[in-house]
Amino acid sequence: MRLRSLLFVPGDRPERFVKAAQSGADAIILDLEDAVAPAAKPKAREAVADYLSAPADVARFVRINAIDGPYLEADLVAARGADGIVLPKAVGAATVRSLALLAPMMKILPIATETPQAIFGLGTYGEVAEHLYGLTWGAEDLPAAIGAMGSRRADGSYTAPFEMVRSMALFGAHAAGVAAIETVYPAIRDLDGLAAYAARGAFDGFTGMMALHPDQVPIINAAFTPSAQQVEQARAIIAAFADAPGAGVLILDGKMIDAPHLARARNIIARTGGAALPDGRD
Numbered sequence: 001m002r003l004r005s006l007l008f009v010p011g012d013r014p015e016r017f018v019k020a021a022q023s024g025a026d027a028i029i030l031d032l033e034d035a036v037a038p039a040a041k042p043k044a045r046e047a048v049a050d051y052l053s054a055p056a057d058v059a060r061f062v063r064i065n066a067i068d069g070p071y072l073e074a075d076l077v078a079a080r081g082a083d084g085i086v087l088p089k090a091v092g093a094a095t096v097r098s099l100a101l102l103a104p105m106m107k108i109l110p111i112a113t114e115t116p117q118a119i120f121g122l123g124t125y126g127e128v129a130e131h132l133y134g135l136t137w138g139a140e141d142l143p144a145a146i147g148a149m150g151s152r153r154a155d156g157s158y159t160a161p162f163e164m165v166r167s168m169a170l171f172g173a174h175a176a177g178v179a180a181i182e183t184v185y186p187a188i189r190d191l192d193g194l195a196a197y198a199a200r201g202a203f204d205g206f207t208g209m210m211a212l213h214p215d216q217v218p219i220i221n222a223a224f225t226p227s228a229q230q231v232e233q234a235r236a237i238i239a240a241f242a243d244a245p246g247a248g249v250l251i252l253d254g255k256m257i258d259a260p261h262l263a264r265a266r267n268i269i270a271r272t273g274g275a276a277l278p279d280g281r282d
Helices: 014-021 038-052 072-078 093-102 125-131 141-146 160-176 191-204 214-223 228-242 259-271
Strands: 005-010 027-031 059-063 084-087 107-110 134-136 179-182 208-211 250-252 255-257
Touching (some): 005 014, 005 214, 093 107, 160 179
Parallel strands (some): 059 084
16 A cells, blocks of 8 residues: 555544545545544544445545553444554554454554653564554654653754654664654645655655645655656666676666665665566566
8 A cells, every 4th residue: 555645634524534535645544533522532433434434535544542541442443444543652562463453454553652662662563564554653742741842943853852763763664664654744834844844754764644734745745756767767777787687786877886776776666656577677
């Protein structure tokens, strides 16, 4: 499943479901957790279950509430028919295993950095990779959990503790061999800032990003879709190695290329929806 953009929509706002689905996002996340007040959760579950009862042209995830809270059973009933579950407050592989036992047919996207304990479990997700769509992180719950005043400086950049957490989540996803999903950009109207943030995420190795508003989706999709120039260069690298079987190092356009360049080229082709043939040619 291609997951460049995943758009949140509150579960208690069913009038927004169709618009979210038509936004161009690769997936929408029907939120039963933070976006819905406790008193509104029963109605939200009804709305989500009703929406999931009919087919749609977009992947649909449901963000349930924490699995150690009082809402889990009802949330999972509402999520039947979804393509996957977004798991908040995940604390490593053990949390995924617990949920997988209760919903064995559903793949999971954990939000893996919302508690201090969770940081120390980021290297364990490879143990449960078969249950995962990917791994994502968040910069909102953790500051409150540790008594920080926030995660970002005035210019929007992360402070040192949260920059570290972002990097660890990125490496945790790749260590597990699953999609690395960047967190939301909360300044909804700052589309230039979003473009820079999403571009940085793609540059750093994230493969997709979560969104808070439909207007953010096209910008995120563009950032996480390889450019024509990148694809052309990747094809040239793959073809060069295919023409020189067994070569470890080659010169292409006056520059040295080796195994890491070939791996990066194959990743780029994979992100376009293509795949290299056995002989290395696309």
